[in-house]
Amino acid sequence: MLASRRILLIIGGGIAAYKALDLIRRLRERGASVTPVLTRAGAQFVTPLSVSALAGSKVFGDLFDLTDEADMGHIQLSRSADLIVVAPATADLMAKMAGGHADDLASTLLLATDTPVLLAPAMNVRMWDHPATQRNIAVLRADGIGMVGPESGDMACGEYGPGRMAEPMEIVAAIEQKLAAGPLAGKRIVVTSGPTHEPIDPVRYIANRSSGAQGTAIAHALAAKGAEVVFVTGPADVTPPQGVQVVRVQSAREMLDAVQGALPADAAIFAAAVADWRVASASDRKLKKDKGALPVLEFAENPDILATVAQMGAGRPGLVVGFAAETDDVTANATAKRARKGCDWIIANDVSPDTGIMGGPENAVTLITADGAEDWPRMTKTEVAARLVGRVAAALG
Ligand code: CTP
Numbered sequence: 001m002l003a004s005r006r007i008l009l010i011i012g013g014g015i016a017a018y019k020a021l022d023l024i025r026r027l028r029e030r031g032a033s034v035t036p037v038l039t040r041a042g043a044q045f046v047t048p049l050s051v052s053a054l055a056g057s058k059v060f061g062d063l064f065d066l067t068d069e070a071d072m073g074h075i076q077l078s079r080s081a082d083l084i085v086v087a088p089a090t091a092d093l094m095a096k097m098a099g100g101h102a103d104d105l106a107s108t109l110l111l112a113t114d115t116p117v118l119l120a121p122a123m124n125v126r127m128w129d130h131p132a133t134q135r136n137i138a139v140l141r142a143d144g145i146g147m148v149g150p151e152s153g154d155m156a157c158g159e160y161g162p163g164r165m166a167e168p169m170e171i172v173a174a175i176e177q178k179l180a181a182g183p184l185a186g187k188r189i190v191v192t193s194g195p196t197h198e199p200i201d202p203v204r205y206i207a208n209r210s211s212g213a214q215g216t217a218i219a220h221a222l223a224a225k226g227a228e229v230v231f232v233t234g235p236a237d238v239t240p241p242q243g244v245q246v247v248r249v250q251s252a253r254e255m256l257d258a259v260q261g262a263l264p265a266d267a268a269i270f271a272a273a274v275a276d277w278r279v280a281s282a283s284d285r286k287l288k289k290d291k292g293a294l295p296v297l298e299f300a301e302n303p304d305i306l307a308t309v310a311q312m313g314a315g316r317p318g319l320v321v322g323f324a325a326e327t328d329d330v331t332a333n334a335t336a337k338r339a340r341k342g343c344d345w346i347i348a349n350d351v352s353p354d355t356g357i358m359g360g361p362e363n364a365v366t367l368i369t370a371d372g373a374e375d376w377p378r379m380t381k382t383e384v385a386a387r388l389v390g391r392v393a394a395a396l397g
Pocket of ligand 1: 192252270271272273274275276302303304305306307321322323324325326
């Protein structure tokens with residue numbers, strides 16, 4: 001699967017750099033070529049000689065090596081690979097990436113590239129847990145950077161917790177997944193997910209019980225089949241999947257802006273539970289109690305994101321899929337909803353409280369297309385996602 005694939009491997013400065021030597025071997029055993037870049041700090045942990053001997057390639061180290069610039073150039077180096085892997089990805093390297101710094105060869109390559117990037121973070125547990133690192137990780141994930149690990153366990157520094165670099169074979173598996181030419185390779189798909197929060201005042205909001213589980217499972221399944229996924233999510237309970245571009249929003253209007261900003265796309269799947277109404281004039285100051293007088297909230301209707309995209313004419317994604325959360329006459333209501341909104345497919349589900357579907361792990365859906373209604377048996381949200389993504393791949397194929 002990795003035969004003739006070109007990996008640019010950036011080795012950062014951490015004790016886990018020794019595992020990068022094994023990673024090089026494993027990749028070459030599978031037929032990949034490895035071009036190594038050793039940061040100045042990385043060279044404190046493994047020698048350029050061992051790296052180059054295992055990679056069977058020159059080791060790149062210094063941005064200002066003029067011979068290399070004449071030979072190849074850092075721009076070309078960054079783009080001549082199928083995948084850039086950073087292992088170990090140190091807290092410092094990740095901070096540089098998140099901030100867009102380019103003060104050595106590794107960070108310059110990472111900034112100059114349009115090639116997919118996979119990080120294998122490795123650092124002390126406190127450094128991993130630090131809010132600065134967590135902020136940087138969120139930024140990198142939102143930029144569509146893939147990550148494998150870190151794992152929890154005993155660390156070289158004597159502490160215990162998350163921060164240990166993934167084992168070489170796990171990194172190989174993540175590389176294979178990232179490079180897999182799935183049926184959706186080259187397709188760009190927008191997915192909305194989670195609830196929206198509609199502000200009442202700076203501290204209060206109107207929301208709903210959506211966990212974001214179904215939308216997250218769909219985005220994950222699409223990415224696993226090779227799609228380029230833009231995942232527009234409201235404030236959900238579940239963590240966004242890896243390997244997708246995450247756009248976080250709060251309100252329905254922000255979600256519409258984000259979706260429109262993500263177009264054009266081959267398909268759009270609207271799994272978000274968007275609030276139908278917002279408070280017409282949300283207060284920018286906290287509402288105070290006023291001698292027993294009750295506040296009166298006036299509502300305004302939110303834009304219908306699904307209908308807007310489904311009816312946009314030029315630039316409309318080729319496949320537009322909506323969900324229909326119903327409590328009564330599920331198929332009839334959802335069939336009418338499909339026609340009203342102008343989407344191609346509707347996935348209808350019964351969200352009555354006794355079904356346990358809203359916020360639960362399972363879903364029982366009916367797929368409604370121009371050809372009619374198709375009941376799927378009750379299954380996990382992951383299975384619904386896999387089945388739906390199979391249909392999407394067939395439709396876009
Ligand atoms: N939807 C949307 N924007 C909205 C409301 C809903 O994009 N403002 C999308 C949802 O993501 C879902 C579909 O429309 O894919 C249907 O959502 P649902 O809540 O079932 O339907 P509503 O349009 O709200 O209709 P109603 O509440 O009258 O059943």
